Amino acid sequence: MRVPQREGVVTFEGTPYEGAEVRLRLSAPMKLLFQFQSMDGSDAQSSEETVRMFGDKLLISWNFETEDGDKLPANADGLLEMPMDFTVELFRKWAEAATGIPAPLGAA
Numbered sequence: 001m002r003v004p005q006r007e008g009v010v011t012f013e014g015t016p017y018e019g020a021e022v023r024l025r026l027s028a029p030m031k032l033l034f035q036f037q038s039m040d041g042s043d044a045q046s047s048e049e050t051v052r053m054f055g056d057k058l059l060i061s062w063n064f065e066t067e068d069g070d071k072l073p074a075n076a077d078g079l080l081e082m083p084m085d086f087t088v089e090l091f092r093k094w095a096e097a098a099t100g101i102p103a104p105l106g107a108a
Contacts, residue, residue, distance in 0.1 A: 003027065007060065010093040017086055022074075023060040026098040032057070033095065048080070051087065055079035058094065 006026040012018055035050040055076030064072040064082070072078045079087060 008097045010097055020063060022062040022090060024094055025058045028058055028098060051079060052076035
């Protein structure tokens with residue numbers, strides 16, 4: 001049997017990012033969830049690798065643009081350009097959607 005692949009859309013009502021819609025893969029390896037839970041900022045290289053993995057493996061699309069009105073790519077490079085508060089909230093919303101458990105992701 002093939003492992004089912006789930007997708008979902010997260011939104012950001014009641015935040016400065018209201019109107020944002022991010023389509024994500026909800027099926028992800030446990031390794032990635034553990035990496036998010038252990039992110040505490042003490043190892044910048046490991047944290048960047050986790051963000052890159054998230055951006056390249058789980059982001060499908062979003063409705064963000066650059067200051068010039070060009071579409072911001074929904075990948076690791078685009079995610080690394082986003083403000084930190086958005087990225088932390090995105091990780092939290094993804095974890096809730098992927099697991100069904102509304103809990104904080106460690107230090108993320």
